[in-house]
Amino acid sequence: MSADLAAGAVPMVRAERVRKSFGQHVALREVSLTVAPGEVTCLIGPSGSGKTTFLRCINHLERISGGRLEVDGELVGYREHRGRIRELRPRDIARKRREIGMVFQRFNLFPHLTALENIIEAPVRVRAERRSAATQRGRALLARVGLADRADAYPAELSGGQQQRVAIARALAMRPKLMLFDEPTSALDPELVGEVLEIMRQLAAEGMTMLVVTHELGFAREAADTVVFMDAGTVVEVGPPATLLTAPAHERTRAFLSKVL
Amino acid sequence: MTAADASPPERGAAVPPLAPAPAPTPGPAAVATAGTGVGVDVDAVPLRHPGRWAAGVVILVLAAMGVHSLVTNPNFQWGTVGDYLFAEPVLRGMWATVYLTVIAMAIGIVGGIGLAILRMSPNPVVAGAAWLYIWFFRGTPLLVQILFWSFIGALYPRLSLGIPFGPSFVSGDANHIVPLFAAAVLGLGLNEAAYMAEIVRAGINGVDAGQTEAASALGMPRALTLRRIVLPQAMRTIIPPTGNETISMLKTTSLVSVISYNELLNATRLIYARNFQTVPLLIVAALWYLALTSVLTAGQHQLERRFARGILPRVGERR
Numbered sequence: 001m002s003a004d005l006a007a008g009a010v011p012m013v014r015a016e017r018v019r020k021s022f023g024q025h026v027a028l029r030e031v032s033l034t035v036a037p038g039e040v041t042c043l044i045g046p047s048g049s050g051k052t053t054f055l056r057c058i059n060h061l062e063r064i065s066g067g068r069l070e071v072d073g074e075l076v077g078y079r080e081h082r083g084r085i086r087e088l089r090p091r092d093i094a095r096k097r098r099e100i101g102m103v104f105q106r107f108n109l110f111p112h113l114t115a116l117e118n119i120i121e122a123p124v125r126v127r128a129e130r131r132s133a134a135t136q137r138g139r140a141l142l143a144r145v146g147l148a149d150r151a152d153a154y155p156a157e158l159s160g161g162q163q164q165r166v167a168i169a170r171a172l173a174m175r176p177k178l179m180l181f182d183e184p185t186s187a188l189d190p191e192l193v194g195e196v197l198e199i200m201r202q203l204a205a206e207g208m209t210m211l212v213v214t215h216e217l218g219f220a221r222e223a224a225d226t227v228v229f230m231d232a233g234t235v236v237e238v239g240p241p242a243t244l245l246t247a248p249a250h251e252r253t254r255a256f257l258s259k260v261l
Numbered sequence: 262m263t264a265a266d267a268s269p270p271e272r273g274a275a276v277p278p279l280a281p282a283p284a285p286t287p288g289p290a291a292v293a294t295a296g297t298g299v300g301v302d303v304d305a306v307p308l309r310h311p312g313r314w315a316a317g318v319v320i321l322v323l324a325a326m327g328v329h330s331l332v333t334n335p336n337f338q339w340g341t342v343g344d345y346l347f348a349e350p351v352l353r354g355m356w357a358t359v360y361l362t363v364i365a366m367a368i369g370i371v372g373g374i375g376l377a378i379l380r381m382s383p384n385p386v387v388a389g390a391a392w393l394y395i396w397f398f399r400g401t402p403l404l405v406q407i408l409f410w411s412f413i414g415a416l417y418p419r420l421s422l423g424i425p426f427g428p429s430f431v432s433g434d435a436n437h438i439v440p441l442f443a444a445a446v447l448g449l450g451l452n453e454a455a456y457m458a459e460i461v462r463a464g465i466n467g468v469d470a471g472q473t474e475a476a477s478a479l480g481m482p483r484a485l486t487l488r489r490i491v492l493p494q495a496m497r498t499i500i501p502p503t504g505n506e507t508i509s510m511l512k513t514t515s516l517v518s519v520i521s522y523n524e525l526l527n528a529t530r531l532i533y534a535r536n537f538q539t540v541p542l543l544i545v546a547a548l549w550y551l552a553l554t555s556v557l558t559a560g561q562h563q564l565e566r567r568f569a570r571g572i573l574p575r576v577g578e579r580r
Contacts, residue, residue: 090483126482
């Protein structure tokens with residue numbers, strides 16, 4: 001919830017009492033959150049607190065059970081027509097997802113394609129960009145994540161950190177207006193975490209709107225504008241990192257921080 | 262820096278390229294070390310393996326007996342085998358077998374992919390229909406199915422194309438529309454589709470769900486994701502059993518000799534029905550089947566290598 005959100009500006013993400021349950025299990029209960037354009041928000045909290053579920057709801061990988069969720073002023077997965085909310089067709093959902101980049105904990109690169117092919121696949125196939133133009137941009141993106149010389153490597157030939165950097169480049173190739181990171185460094189060996197966080201820091205500095213589920217409190221402290229602490233499917237506390245990470249208002253936040261710091 | 266950074270691992274290497282793992286067989290370096298006497302050779306009496314020697318001797322004796330009988334038993338009539346091995350009717354039958362195999366497998370693979378996709382449809386009627394198809398074609402003997410197709414004229418004397426329960430546009434004699442070759446190909450191909458469907462489904466299910474999610478997150482539609490991301494990866498697990506199916510199909514084509522389709526077995530049967538040289542002609546057929554399956558085995562190996570690209574043990578990643 002950005003304090004400096006200009007009045008009247010359309011928030012990039014607006015969640016209003018979002019609920020999500022898997023059968024009997026309630027993953028999210030009434031999550032409300034607003035992310036302004038250009039804002040970097042880190043979601044922290046114990047495992048099972050609903051951070052990842054919430055992130056997946058934002059690009060409709062999970063369908064919300066209740067409440068209201070908007071990205072850039074438009075409903076996620078639905079449209080409003082004459083006062084009724086209607087489900088979108090899969091093709092329209094796919095179109096909206098192109099504007100939201102996602103980086104996964106386990107990278108999820110396509111193993112049968114090289115690093116460059118991973119990056120240009122979606123621009124060429126779904127954005128109908130010309131292969132030559134997409135390739136040129138793909139190489140530029142690889143250079144940006146420091147992997148210009150690994151364009152023809154298959155994912156299995158790359159280290160975890162390199163794979164995650166390719167995954168970030170792949171998401172950026174679609175020119176998203178919002179980037180979602182789902183524990184991007186949790187599957188990495190400790191010495192490879194830094195190179196991925198560095199790319200994310202650069203991205204944040206360039207003004208990308210980012211929503212990051214992370215356990216890297218150091219990154220949250222340096223790069224985030226806002227830190228959100230979630231527990232048991234609810235947002236417990238929202239605030240700037242300096243406040244939330246050093247002088248949390250809630251007992252549950254304090255208990256969590258004392259365990260991880 | 263990980264091992265992968267230092268030197269790209271050899272593609273298709275069986276051993277994970279985690280740097281200083283010892284080579285499975287001593288390379289030139291190891292040999293050189295031993296030769297220059299840097300290492301100390303252990304001077305020990307090697308363990309004897311009498312069991313291995315005994316087994317080897319038994320098998321060699323049995324093999325010698327087999328070869329001896331092949332050479333000395335006049336009933337094999339190797340001369341007759343040689344006379345007919347490249348005889349024109351036999352070669353024609355051999356090519357008919359190849360055509361049947363190729364077309365039946367093409368129907369089987371295309372149909373199998375289609376059925377597998379239908380089987381995973383969210384529409385229960387569609388999925389149920391695919392299930393029913395597989396249930397029926399796997400549940401009845403292939404021989405019965407082939408006979409059914411050849412007697413389709415008895416079941417439906419006339420076939421027509423038109424509006425269901427309405428007028429028909431074209432119609433014709435079933436025996437004319439479904440000739441012997443079509444009966445053979447339909448019998449083999451439609452049955453194969455049922456088996457291929459299960460192989461394809463297992464292959465698709467074996468692809469990590471994260472792959473579909475990553476494609477979805479990039480805004481790729483379902484069909485494109487299946488074609489560009491899921492199927493190419495599923496191919497790696499689909500190809501080995503498909504190779505087995507093809508080899509099996511090559512031999513199964515001999516079943517259509519019961520409807521007198523003139524493939525390899527039927528061609529040799531027609532000859533020995535006239536000259537009563539049954540055994541030599543069956544040997545002729547067996548030799549051709551062996552030769553053809555050997556070619557297929559080599560082709561299968563090449564395909565497996567082709568689709569293994571990029572699939573290597575993961576490096577620098579915690580599981």
